[in-house]
Amino acid sequence: MTAPSNTDNTDAASKSSLATLKGLIPFLLPYRRQFFLAGIALIIAASATLAIPYAFRQMIDLGFSTTGAKSIKHVDLTFLALFGVACVLGVATAARFYMVSWLGERVTADIRNAVYSHVVTQSPEFFETTQTGEVLSRLTTDTTLIQSVVGTSISMALRNILLFIGGLAMLFVTSPKLASIIIVTLAATILPIVLFGRKVRKLSRDSQDRIADASAVAGEILNAMPTVQAFTHEHIEAQRFSGSVESAFATAMRRIRARSLLTMLAILLVFGAIVFVLWLGAHSVMDGSMSGGELGQFILYATIVAGAVGALSEVLGEAQRAAGATERLLELMSLESPIQSPANALSLPVLTTNGAALSLSDVVFHYPSRPNMASIGHISLDIAPGETVAVVGSSGAGKTTLFQLLLRFYDPQQGSIKLDGVELRQLDLHTLRNAIGIVPQDTVIFSANAMENIRYGKADATDAEVIAAAKMAAAHEFIERLPEGYQSFLGERGVRLSGGQRQRIAIARALLKNPPLLLLDEATSALDAESERLVQGALEVAMKGRTTLIIAHRLATVLRADRIIVMEHGHIVETGTHTSLVAQGGIYAKLASLQFNTMLE
Known part of the structure; x- marks a missing residue:
C-alpha cells in the first residue's frame, strides 16, 4: 500500500473535521429543548447588544444637537432606555450562561458514560495494545475539552455569529458605502485565518496524544509502586515521567505559539480593515455626507463586528483543540470488540446437579x-x-x-x-x-x-x-x-x-x-x-x-x-x-x- 499524498492528507483532515462534528450530534440531540431555550436567551441578549449603538446615535444627534430642557429630556430618555436594555441584556445573558453550562456538563457526562460503557465491553485483545492511562486521559482530559466547547465555545460562537450578522446588517443600514468597503476587506482577512487554523487543529491533536502518553506512564508506575521502590527506581521512573511531561509541554507550546499567531493575525487584519474604513467615515462627517451620530453608531457597530470576528477566531482555536479530543474519543467509540454475543443466542440446557459437560x-x-x-x-x-x-x-x-x-x-x-x-x-x-x-x-x-x-x-x-x-x-x-x-x-x-x-x-x-x-x-x-x-x-x-x-x-x-x-x-x-x-x-x-x-x- 502506497503512502497517501499531502493532498490526500488535507482532504482526510477536512473530512475528519466534518465527521468529528457529526459524531457529537447524537449526544446533543436529546437536549433540543434546552438548546432552544438557550437560543432564545442568546437572541434576546444579542438583540439588546445591537440596540446599544442606536441609542447612542439618538443621544448624539437629538440630545447634543439641541440645547436646554429638550436636550436634557432626550439625554434622560436615552440613558433610561440604555438602562432598560442593560437589564434585558443581564437577564438574558445569565439565562444563556446557565443553560449552556448545564448542557456542557450534561453532554460531557453522557460522553464519559458512553465511552466508559463501550470500553468495558472490549475484549482483552484491546487492553493488550492500549494502556489504561491513555484511556483514562481520554475519559478526563479529552471530555473536559469537549465540555468547554459545548458549555462555552458553542454559545460564544453562536452569540458572536449573531452579533456579526446583526452588526453587519446595521452597518449597511447606517452607511451602505462604508459597509461595502468593510465587507471586502474582512473577506480578504478570513482566508488566511482559516488556513492557519488547520495547523492549530493538527497540533491540538498531537498535544492531546502527548498528554495521554504521560498519563499512561504515570498510571503504570503508580500501580507498581512496591516493585519500583523495591528496585530503587524512584528516580529513574521520575525521570521517565518527566521526559513524557516535557514532551507534552513542548508539543503544547507549539500549539500555543500557533494559536497566538492565529489570534494576532486575526486581530491585526480585522482591526486594520476597520480602522481604514473609519478613516473614510471621518472624512464623510467632515464633508457633511454623514452626521456625527451616524458615525458614532457606525463605529460602535464596527467594533461589535470586529469583536465578534476576534472572538470567533478564539473560539475557532478552542474548537480546533477540542476537535482533536473528539476524534480520539470517537476512535474509542468506533472500536468493535471481536468477541460479541450472537444475534440469536442459544440457551444452556437445564443443568444437572453434577455440573456442566x-x-x-x-x-x-x-x-x-x-x-x-x-x-x-x-x-x-x-x-x-x-x-x-x-x-x-x-x-x-x-x-x-x-x-x-x-x-x-x-x-x-x-x-x-x-x-x-x-x-x-x-x-x-x-x-x-x-x-x-x-x-x-x-x-x-x-x-x-x-x-x-x-x-x-x-x-x-x-x-x-x-x-x-x-x-x-x-x-x-x-x-x-x-x-x-x-x-x-x-x-x-x-x-x-x-x-x-x-x-x-x-x-x-x-x-x-x-x-x-x-x-x-x-x-x-x-x-x-x-x-x-x-x-x-x-x-x-x-x-x-x-x-x-x-x-x-x-x-x-x-x-x-x-x-x-x-x-x-x-x-x-x-x-x-x-x-x-x-x-x-x-x-x-x-x-x-x-x-x-x-x-x-
Missing part, C-alpha cells in the same frame, strides 16, 4: 499480539459433568490461556469449545460467564469493604449468603478480626490484606456465585500451610456437584483430581491420574520428583 475439539489459538506463536495447538478434550480435572505444566505451557478461551475472552482460530453441547460462540456472553466461576492467579480486590468485595460474585446476594461463602473459603475468621468486620474498607487493590487473605476473598466470591463450572487458577498459591489446608477442604466441598478445572504448580493440590492433564508448549502431552503419570516417568514424574523430593524410577 465441557468439550474441546481440535482447538488452535494464537494471541493477536503473537500471531506466529501458537499458545494452544490442536487440543481435544472431553470433561464429564462433575469431573475434577487438574491442568499442570511449566510456565507458558498454555494453562491460563485455556481458561481464557473457556471464558471466551478470546475465540480460537480453529476448532470448537462446547459447554453442555452448545458451542460457546452461540451463547450470550453473560449466559456463558454466569455459568463459570473463576479464582484467578492474580487476585483482584476492589476499593470497597469486605462484604461488597465478596458480593461481587453475586450482586443480589444477602449478607447471610456472603458470610456463608466467606466461611466456606476460610475467610470469615480474619474478616471478623478487621476493625469494622465485613464493613472494613480493604484499600485500593486490597493493600490492607496479605496475599493469602486476598486469595481467600476471591475464593469466597467464586463460591458465592455457585456456578456449574469452576476454574481454579493457582487458587491456593498464596496461602500458608494452615490456610491452604482450610481452603483445600472448603474447595473439596465446593467442587461437589460441579465440574472443576484446576491449574496448579504445587502438585499437592491436585493429587485427588479425577484426571491430571500435562501441558507443554500448548499441547496435551500426558493424561492420567497421579499414580499412573508417576509410573510413566515422563514430564509429570519429573515435576513430582522435584516437588516431593523422591527418586522415581
Whole structure:
C-alpha cells in the first residue's frame, strides 16, 4: 500500500473535521429543548447588544444637537432606555450562561458514560495494545475539552455569529458605502485565518496524544509502586515521567505559539480593515455626507463586528483543540470488540446437579499480539459433568490461556469449545460467564469493604449468603478480626490484606456465585500451610456437584483430581491420574520428583 499524498492528507483532515462534528450530534440531540431555550436567551441578549449603538446615535444627534430642557429630556430618555436594555441584556445573558453550562456538563457526562460503557465491553485483545492511562486521559482530559466547547465555545460562537450578522446588517443600514468597503476587506482577512487554523487543529491533536502518553506512564508506575521502590527506581521512573511531561509541554507550546499567531493575525487584519474604513467615515462627517451620530453608531457597530470576528477566531482555536479530543474519543467509540454475543443466542440446557459437560475439539489459538506463536495447538478434550480435572505444566505451557478461551475472552482460530453441547460462540456472553466461576492467579480486590468485595460474585446476594461463602473459603475468621468486620474498607487493590487473605476473598466470591463450572487458577498459591489446608477442604466441598478445572504448580493440590492433564508448549502431552503419570516417568514424574523430593524410577 502506497503512502497517501499531502493532498490526500488535507482532504482526510477536512473530512475528519466534518465527521468529528457529526459524531457529537447524537449526544446533543436529546437536549433540543434546552438548546432552544438557550437560543432564545442568546437572541434576546444579542438583540439588546445591537440596540446599544442606536441609542447612542439618538443621544448624539437629538440630545447634543439641541440645547436646554429638550436636550436634557432626550439625554434622560436615552440613558433610561440604555438602562432598560442593560437589564434585558443581564437577564438574558445569565439565562444563556446557565443553560449552556448545564448542557456542557450534561453532554460531557453522557460522553464519559458512553465511552466508559463501550470500553468495558472490549475484549482483552484491546487492553493488550492500549494502556489504561491513555484511556483514562481520554475519559478526563479529552471530555473536559469537549465540555468547554459545548458549555462555552458553542454559545460564544453562536452569540458572536449573531452579533456579526446583526452588526453587519446595521452597518449597511447606517452607511451602505462604508459597509461595502468593510465587507471586502474582512473577506480578504478570513482566508488566511482559516488556513492557519488547520495547523492549530493538527497540533491540538498531537498535544492531546502527548498528554495521554504521560498519563499512561504515570498510571503504570503508580500501580507498581512496591516493585519500583523495591528496585530503587524512584528516580529513574521520575525521570521517565518527566521526559513524557516535557514532551507534552513542548508539543503544547507549539500549539500555543500557533494559536497566538492565529489570534494576532486575526486581530491585526480585522482591526486594520476597520480602522481604514473609519478613516473614510471621518472624512464623510467632515464633508457633511454623514452626521456625527451616524458615525458614532457606525463605529460602535464596527467594533461589535470586529469583536465578534476576534472572538470567533478564539473560539475557532478552542474548537480546533477540542476537535482533536473528539476524534480520539470517537476512535474509542468506533472500536468493535471481536468477541460479541450472537444475534440469536442459544440457551444452556437445564443443568444437572453434577455440573456442566465441557468439550474441546481440535482447538488452535494464537494471541493477536503473537500471531506466529501458537499458545494452544490442536487440543481435544472431553470433561464429564462433575469431573475434577487438574491442568499442570511449566510456565507458558498454555494453562491460563485455556481458561481464557473457556471464558471466551478470546475465540480460537480453529476448532470448537462446547459447554453442555452448545458451542460457546452461540451463547450470550453473560449466559456463558454466569455459568463459570473463576479464582484467578492474580487476585483482584476492589476499593470497597469486605462484604461488597465478596458480593461481587453475586450482586443480589444477602449478607447471610456472603458470610456463608466467606466461611466456606476460610475467610470469615480474619474478616471478623478487621476493625469494622465485613464493613472494613480493604484499600485500593486490597493493600490492607496479605496475599493469602486476598486469595481467600476471591475464593469466597467464586463460591458465592455457585456456578456449574469452576476454574481454579493457582487458587491456593498464596496461602500458608494452615490456610491452604482450610481452603483445600472448603474447595473439596465446593467442587461437589460441579465440574472443576484446576491449574496448579504445587502438585499437592491436585493429587485427588479425577484426571491430571500435562501441558507443554500448548499441547496435551500426558493424561492420567497421579499414580499412573508417576509410573510413566515422563514430564509429570519429573515435576513430582522435584516437588516431593523422591527418586522415581
